[in-house]
Amino acid sequence: MVVIPSILLNGMPLAYFNNLVAITNGQVVIQAANSPITELTIDSRNKTITQFPLFFAIVGINHNGHDYIEEAYEKGIRQFVVESSYNLSILEKFRDLNILQVIHTVEALQQFMVFYRSKYRLPVLGITGSNGKTIVKEWMHAFLSSKYKTVSNPSSYNSQVGVPLAVSLLQPSHQYAVFEAGITTADTMAKLALLIQPTHGLFTNIGPAHSQGFRDITQKIEEKAQLFAHCSTIYYCKDHQLIDETLLRLYGTQTTFVNWSFYNPKADYLVVREILATKTKLQIIASDTDNTFLTSFQDNASIENITHCLVYLLHNGFDPGQLQRSLLQLKSIPMRITLKAGMHRCQIIDDTYTHELASLRIALDFMQQQHYSYSKQTVILSDIVQSSTPDQELYKELALLLAKYAIHRFIGIGPIISQYATLFSMPQSIFFGTVEDFMQNKPFFQDEVILVKGARTFRLERIVRAIEKKCHGTVLEISMRSIRNNLSYFRAQLAHRTKIMAIVKASAYGNDSEIPAALQRHGVDYFGVAYVDEGIYLRNKGITLPIMVMNPTYDSFDAMVDYQLEPEIYSLELLDELSAFIAERAVQKINIHLKIETGMYRLGIEEGAIDQLLWQLKELPNIHVASIFSHLVGAESKEHDDYSLLQAKKFIKIAQYIERHLAIKPLKHLVNTNGLLRFPQFQFDMVRLGIGLYGVGVDKTIQSHLFPASTLKTIISQVKQVQKGETIGYNRKGITTQDTTIATIPIGYADGFSRLFGCGKGSVVIHDRYCPTIGTICMDMAMIDVTGIKVKRGDEVIIFSAEHSIDELAERIGTISYELLTQISQRVKRMYYT
Template structure:
């Protein structure tokens, strides 16, 4: 039984440019790729994809191939085939690609950059959190005709992953949001995070790409020291067109971020956003820098920033019945938890606040110390503090706070309480599934 060549696969993709890896989402004419995951073997659903109208199916299990049916494309490894098609497609693209990685703020920065660039260009950006070895090639393959710029989010929890994503996405421009305490278990400490995230700057240096560098963040300037093409941005009380860096004036970060930056004619343009906090400020500054570099008019940059609304459980104020939540529970690591709590406590008195913290995952040896530290900081932010998850059990015992093993128990307890006049801050790693609190709200609320 013959394997299908890379050239043939790409030819078929060009004829069937909608690529699916979930047979349930297949529509007539799609190209289905059967991937083997930890829970699902996509090869087993190839026939279902054909029944739903797929033009071709790519599989790496010869036992599912129906003899004589040319719609089955057999390959040694379906994941390698998917990534190979994306590499071929990216090589044929001529538009610039902006890659965004970092410990915190990747998705918010991506969405802000997308909003700013979209004022001037047709932008294709990573949907949701499609930022890994599956999502990024799907993003590249999903590029619509007429796109001017790609914005690719790159997530990683081990060294080598960003380098692999760069080989697929071939970025021409790149930004590292920051270096923090995320995925320390996989990276092996801060030095490992620097090396892993720095793979983006390494790729750009080798390929004469442009690195955007936030001079106000630790580590980044040094990490970009070998790059030949660097655009710096930084805070300034009096922005100046004559300095090398793009300068941004910060009026406030609470209760809303308020910034100013210079237009091409030297006029100070201001924007107030529906975001707050120092951690979000860095994301906003990055979007301004990117917009100015790509020559988006200053008034359009400001308009895009003002119109931006946070979504997907990131720095959102949500009203559920009589309860107001400050919801930032998409993900969590020590630095992002502390930053978000500082932002929250700047606008809310401890007596009027409730803090719910879920455990932080993938911290490795520092997990115990890190959970104790964020638990201690939570006690300064709110009079009422609640912990969720096994790693929070000991801090809850030490500080004598309510503790729940999971979000099911938390939800049942939460809606039995009276939170009138209080604002509830929620933060935790994605695995805690803290959104169950919202789903469990009584109908009468």
């Protein structure tokens, strides 16, 4: 979670410290002054931009904010809200503090923001549902901003912590607010309703997402609908029958309902949809009005989201002509910051879908957190459009915000921002009137991280395409949010003090270098890699956590010492080699990890060699045993449970023997992802999480709790009509049994799409339909049977995704998802989404 600026210039404070004490009924630990509160933060890594920020030490699954209080102090924060169960050693070092102690910091944050929200009287639209709520919120913000100064949640800040931070953005100049709220368990929406206090409500739809926290779908609707308990009007689509019935049952006697339908003439608004060649025509008919709109969107989800917006706005008196003009400017919103590889060893942060100060702050913090290994940081921004703040004030705010960050070069694009060039004081500042001017006089980029962010009307994606590393059309997309959610799930299964070693060998199972950085930020304790080169790569990427190397060799010990890597010792011979190296180089101390053989018979020290091992270690005082571990052979399979229990028994016996004779207490770890889930009693001091962090390769009983993080996709290169009886591909293995339409896609076995998928054994997804391969898989291409499907060059092709399981794809050729992921070639472009 990142900081959101509550106030950017010299506006009124949110409150004063004494107000906070009264609101939360907390206990003052120490108070230097009744200071104003000008900004909220829960993350010590992010910059504060006002004089009197307040730090809430949030206790979550992945983080404990109390661990970062001293770091926050060093960055200038002097006001803290902490939980009563944590010691405050900071008091021994610092005195100029305001510290308030509460029972739960999240509840205190919410109480504070309920108080703050109550100071404002303005129209507030509260949005909830299963899918589309963030898109509807963003689009509604775009529509409303053409008429009102509007505030909304940055990105998808719709949680128990995100909503209060979003509410803190409210300022006296705002005329309208749009806040979304999301919940994953029962008995939580009522708190968000108090925070948002919506005057109007909008229910998008209902679906299976996050259903495990509810008894059934009816309870899920009831819980979400609590957001509307005090709304004067509720908007929804009547075609969702359960939503219709539940809202009427809950609020039928006290609330005005405005509903719409594609089919039901009894709805308040009947919507007639007509798909044209490149657009969709929407006729929205009410009892006294009839309006027609054109949009470039044609997919069902976007049409539903747009209709939600149009019905709400029409009902609230917006001019249809202005809505049509805004509608034609509406663009698809990726809703996520994307990391891309750039030319000349650059990294690009693509955030080109929206541009206002709150979301810019998020992107700037993201840039600094992600890329500490880059010495140069460049920001490319367009004009800020649809803002009711006067330009002089707006761009002064922007310049002050950027000045808080170590920006090496600033590039402004647009006629308005160019007028205020003198406000920007970076080492380098360059301004262009248009994107075309930029493209004609493109600056040179090398070894830097580049944030590209701007209003949709500027189409800054053209800049991203111009500076990103050129690859063919195949892309591996990795969702960092999914990995965070999976880590949270596994952490919830652990005892309080159990540590996590994240196994990131084989380029993080094919997902590459950004994953370890994200895992380090989210609190794992150790990394495990296969070879020393992988450990060096992580160190060069800024990883500071301990790293265990599973396959060390004598010639790699030098590098391991230089880069502070820790070898796994799996034999007496390897220990002898390490001992000789230590003597030769006069190494003062090195951590090692003892691998015990308990039945895998791969690498490991056997029970019969333990006494010799102990004798050697007693003679080597410079060697510190950081951990003792082993590996279960069949943890994922119930049929091997008896063997797993024997392994665990043997491991406990040997580990205790080593501890007793060496008088040490190293970490002990035995279980991997599936082992943790099936044998939680063997967590010991640490567990090793690997491919399960990516939401695949796990026991099917818990798959519904995880989020597959990787999507492999490509595009159609060419479409051909082939007559019956023709052969397709090398060795004429594919034979058409009818007149056939084939599509050639730019992915082959050199990219990781195995030859075993050829001749119909594999399939891909195009327009939500499975299309089998035809003929053999080539090195760089594959042919797909798309007969009966309307396709064209450039259409998207899904190899696997969250909806189309890589585990199922692997089963078709008798392998596992591990193999498919690790075989994805490095020439396949990686894109990382927050």
